[in-house]
Amino acid sequence: MTPPAVPQFDTSIWGGAVMNATTGLPVPATIAIRDGLIAGVFSADHRVEATATIDARGLLVTAGLIDLHAHVFRQSTDLAVDADRIGVDQGVTTIVDAGSTGAVDFADFRAHVIEPAATRVYSFINISDTGLTAGRTELSRMEDVGTPALHRLLGQEAHRSIRGIKARMSASVVGANGIEPLRVARRFASEFSLPVMVHVGTEPPVYADVLDLLVEGDVVSHAFHGKRGGLFGGGSRIDPAALRARDRGVLFDVGHGSASFSFETLERALVAGFAPDLASTDLHTENVDGPVHSLVTTLNKLLAVGLPLDLVLGYATANAAAVLGESATLGSVQIGKVADISLLHVGDGSAELTDSQGATRRAGLTLAARGAIRAGVLQRQGAIL
Ligand SMILES: [Zn+2]
Structure with a gap:
């Protein structure tokens, strides 16, 4: 009997739109993680074999x-x-x-x-x-x-x-x-x-x-x-x-x-x-x-x-x-960097936001946190379900 194949990656984050500050627009993509590092960034239709899967449908996926x-x-x-x-x-x-x-x-x-x-x-x-x-x-x-x-x-x-x-x-x-x-x-x-x-x-x-x-x-x-x-x-x-x-x-x-x-x-x-x-x-x-x-x-x-x-x-x-002196390891979704990732929901803003002086502005676009992944490990599973 042949043992079951070991998936190539530990974790995949699929269904989300990946955004780096330098590239501007969010792009549908799947991130593959191995040993706590970003090991691959694939187009959304690419099938990634991973031991665990994080469902990021509807979310913005950014560097932590x-x-x-x-x-x-x-x-x-x-x-x-x-x-x-x-x-x-x-x-x-x-x-x-x-x-x-x-x-x-x-x-x-x-x-x-x-x-x-x-x-x-x-x-x-x-x-x-x-x-x-x-x-x-x-x-x-x-x-x-x-x-x-x-x-x-x-x-x-x-x-x-x-x-x-x-x-x-x-x-x-x-x-x-x-x-x-x-x-x-x-x-x-x-x-x-x-x-x-x-x-x-x-x-x-x-x-x-x-x-x-x-x-x-x-x-x-x-x-x-x-x-x-x-x-x-x-x-x-x-x-x-x-x-x-x-x-x-x-x-x-x-x-x-x-x-x-x-x-x-x-x-x-x-x-x-x-x-x-x-x-x-x-x-x-x-x-x-x-x-x-x-x-x-x-x-x-x-x-x-x-x-x-x-x-x-x-x-x-x-x-x-x-x-922090971590440009080579943190700060963007890129192959070889540490898999610190934030999962964010992007909504139409209607909330009134207040500064330190009590002045207010209305948001046109609002982010809300849905999850945090540190070195490839999802820290708050409940937050994204
Ligand atoms: Zn302080």
Whole structure:
């Protein structure tokens, strides 16, 4: 008796329309997965033999969505939400915790968040040893900033679990230290070839002083906030420091948050030709029930102001993967890449969407999460049935 033939692939995803940010239009296709990698992308009528099949009929199939700025260190900060609640449960395969943890708590973060999560989790480590675990004034004590403990940790974890350095440059965070914590962050980032993510908020430090310290690949989060100062500097023109930074390759991230995303600021920026590069959420306990809700909701807000779907998907896939140093492995549906996939439903928008200022827009097109596949494994079967 001959044994039954072993299927060529572990899993196939069929019936959906596959879309990469770079190619623009969704194309009906079947994705074949083997050993956690995308092993084939076939035309929809091609018969693929696989051990398991995921039915994606009626869905958009994209590279796994990446949220570059959220807070998921539940064990040690009151701000944090569960990584899987805002991750795979919401169609997001990768989350970066942006600065919740510093060097002191990193081992706990790894044990309690990174390892057990179904979602892929990375850290942008706080340049302060305490991160957000000891109040929200972490850069007001220079003795905690850029310590030998952080240096040792980066020696072990840079480009592994740690993919960047976070510095929150707001008056309430830095106290009397001005931009000095950012100088230290940039020095550490240079030594370990990592990007810096800065939070920009209420001045001081002066917006231009912050941006002028950033280099190619660094990220300005909360870039489209509606507070005083920032992108428009209180005037009608884009701050020259932002234009200079963009010319150098500094990236501008939505970083929605409770108080940091304004439809009006973004619309003014678009009129001035200054679109975002990235679209993270800054999700935490105080905004997960509104106004932020999820990464997909944040993307819907960008669609609502008229940004095209391919560009918006690119913010949370290919562009975000590049920041993580994972362009070769994540960020697009391509043979040889890791099989991190998001399954999304595309509907006609009728929902009213709200920014951090309470302003609303109506979506013309809305995405809704239907499933997340991490390294070839469907994480929430129920979500797509
Ligand atoms: Zn944040």
